[in-house]
Amino acid sequence: MNQSDDKALFKKITDGDVKAFEALFHAYYGNLCRFASGIISDNEMAEEIVQNLFVKLWEKRTQIEVETSVKNYLYRAVKNQCINFIKHNNIKIDHLQNIQTEKAVQIQPDEIFLELELAKKIEQSIQSLPVKRREIFILSREEGLKYTEIAQKLNISLKTVEAQMGLAIKTLREKLKNHISFLILFLCFHKN
């Protein structure tokens, strides 16, 4: 979903289109929760903040003016809510100072936004891996296990883990080739 798509969607939302609102919600929910959780280190509270934001967004949809992009608006709102939450609860977080003094409300450069379409594509590619290979790959990337830990857990040799990880990454790289390179270009463009 690019910026003009977002704007078109937002126009529908201000007109009271719930379906459009739902589409926007699904496109942003996981990304915003991950972003909030990165600031306040609390998954459940992060979800509450993002859900409340969307409820408020709906209530005030006619009064909201999006200046730059819908994406920037949402990330900025979540960031402000997180700062409020931290202030309110007197939680001491080292980088709070940085957040407050940071004048730019742009998304941090290393903040990755994963679009629904690409998410689906990645999910399909992972699903297409043979069962064992998929299992090894998930243990490595999702659970962050070392090769030796995976070998132990699945009762297989270290050599097998090494070979399967190589094949898994090779397959994904081939399947996702076009999508990823397109996205790198897009990100560069967006950052400027």
Add this chain to the structure above:
Amino acid sequence: MEEMKNIENFDWELLAKYINNEVNSREKLEVESWLNASVKNREELEKTRQMLKKVDVLFKNKKFVSDVAWKNVHSKIHPVQSEIFQHKKTRKEVILRFYKYAAILLVALLLGSVVYISFRNQMPALFQTVSAKNQVVNDYILPDGSVVTLNRNSTLLFPKHFKKDVREVTITGEAFFDVKPNANKPFIINAGDVQVKVLGTSFNVCAYPETETVEVVVKTGKVQVTRKNTGTEVENRQVFLLPGEKGTLFSESHALEKSVNTDPNIISWKTHDLVFNEIPLSEVIQCLEKVYNINIQVKEPELNDLVLTAHFDKKPVDFILNVVRLTFNLQLSGENEQFTLSSRKKNQ
């Protein structure tokens, strides 16, 4: 052509190891010399890294289930419509004949359970429970600073963050609450069919599902007890309790009664401070069984009528049973939470 070949022939296994920080020093050198060989190679590594970053983000995003979250948000943005829907339903019911009631009720029940289940599914995100199984949970501090002591086999459900205007929790079993005063944010306890509302006080709630009553006894402050299911013909819907008073809801008759608490041991399960004022042994035993989570058998039924007057403050159960034994000249046997009291004479 040459570059393509370069990538195709490349050892993905080694590159994967390099990215995952699993290479030894020799393998590391090997990859680095490959990287130094061409820009294309460095690009390939970078692209693979980018891809894996996306994959990692996907895994992280998946922790936040947007379908469930959407239901939650959707229910909050359409409260008015769902009310209208329910009104229509009641009107319909009046028109329809008796034999159709069952079907409608079933639909309503199904709808209700769907709502209930979807509500339950959301609970992990927003609610927290604390449970006591075989051990009393002492002085558990809630998000607002109120302190709860949970008796055995009891569970307390509360939101991770209280709402702005109310502190609401749900209890099954028995608990002693010491509620932090906050006049702007009443503390509400749901216990069975009873709702207890307070501003800042301490009191005991006993609402085990298997017992036929829900009991609330106040130690300090003022407490409002309300029966939840209205519409019955019973008069009292709510009572106000002061220190030393007890509110009892009888599940069967739905009667809500207020009385003076005569049991000095109502929170002994928490304090282990026991007072017996001319109490029959049968009741003493009931009380000890509850407070110490033990089982006491009495061999001869006539022993139950013996009357005890005593005060035990934080004494171990062995000590108390030995006092009972010596007072009435009985025999005591057993260990590990299973005890038997019997008459001395008959055994001789």
